[in-house]
Amino acid sequence: MQHFSYLKLPDALSDYKNARYVLFGVPFDNTSSYRRGSRLSPNYIRYAYNNLESFEINYKYNIPDAGICDLGDLPVYEDVEYVLSEVETVTRTIFNDKKVPIMLGGEHSITIGAVRNLRNVKMLIIDAHSDFRDSYMDNIYNHACVTRRCLDILGRDSIVSVGTRSTSLEEYESPEYRNVRFVSSEYVLENGIKSVLDELDEFIGDSRIYFSIDMDGIDPAYAPGVGTPEPYGLRDTDVRSIIRRFSKKSIGFDIVEMTPLYDNGNTSMLAAKMIQDFIASREK
Structure with missing residues (x-):
């Protein structure tokens, strides 16, 4: 495996x-x-x-009991194709060892590296943007x-993205666009999270998911420290409800696109709490 940094998550007490x-x-x-x-x-x-307290009162669960190992961070690289290759290698090892990877970005392109290891699974994304350009700034990665590249890997009707509220005309007019199910944040607001959860359940069925x-899928009022903020987003509690419903079906999990330089502390805290929600809801 690659060499990693040494700073660790406080509850990551397992080897x-x-x-x-x-x-x-x-x-x-x-x-x-x-x-x-x-x-x-x-x-x-x-x-x-x-x-955060290690004991999660909402689940009556002690997070360190889950068995968490924190490898630290990969080294900083500038070439996206090399980074994706490294992520693919690391996550392949974790998947092969029957463990659940939790990846902290970094930008959303890194997700492609993890998904390269997967077949016959579905993908659940929280995102303000459709991320469906075939290439942007002369780079397909x-x-x-990211959603377009993951569609290339997983195939049609395998991806649902929730919170969408920014899509270019180029993306919308793509013949492939309808092969992904996009659920707008406006739709969630109008129909309520309980109804949307049932629709997501029907889409995912018995499949495992990535x-x-x-973080920009969440409204900037809750998560201001992101790279490409978009108003009118999902509530933090709506995202928590999605995590709780689908964590047990998840074989991998990532949190990306947080930008600390623009944060007031709320975004990093929310991201940290979502790690706890993911683990605790999976264990209970």
Whole structure:
């Protein structure tokens, strides 16, 4: 495996062999198109996590009991194709060892590396943007292309993205666009999260899923520190409801696109809390 940094999540008390959850950071933001800085976010999330109690009262569960190993962060690289290759290698090892990877970005392009290992699964994304460009800034692995690249891997009717409220005309007119199910934040507001959860349940069925959370899917009122903020987003409690409903079906999980330079502390804290929600709801 790669060499990692040494800062660890406070509740990550397990070694790799005995862990059920393996967390690592990917400090990469070289294709970011608006506000860079997401390469700094893995350690900001770890710092915020220090303020959380290890005992999660909402689940009556002690998080360290889950068996968490934190590998630290991959080294900083600038080439997106190399980074994706590294992520693919690390997550393949974790999947093969029957453990659940928890990946902290960095920008959303890193998700492609993890999904490359997967077949016959569905994907659940939280995101303000459709990220469906075939290429952006002359790069097919730009963070604005992640859903399109994951569609190439997983195939039609395998991806649902919730919170969408920013789509270019180019993306909308693509013949492939309807092969992904996009659920807008406006639709969630109008229909209520309980109804949307039932619709997501029907779409996912008995499939295992890869779960990817782009922090800009959440409204900037709750998560201001992101690279490409969009107004009128999902509530933090709506995202928690989605995590609770689908964590047990998740074989992998990532949190991406947090940009600490623009944060007031709320975004990193929310990201840290979502790690706890993911693990505790999976265990209970």
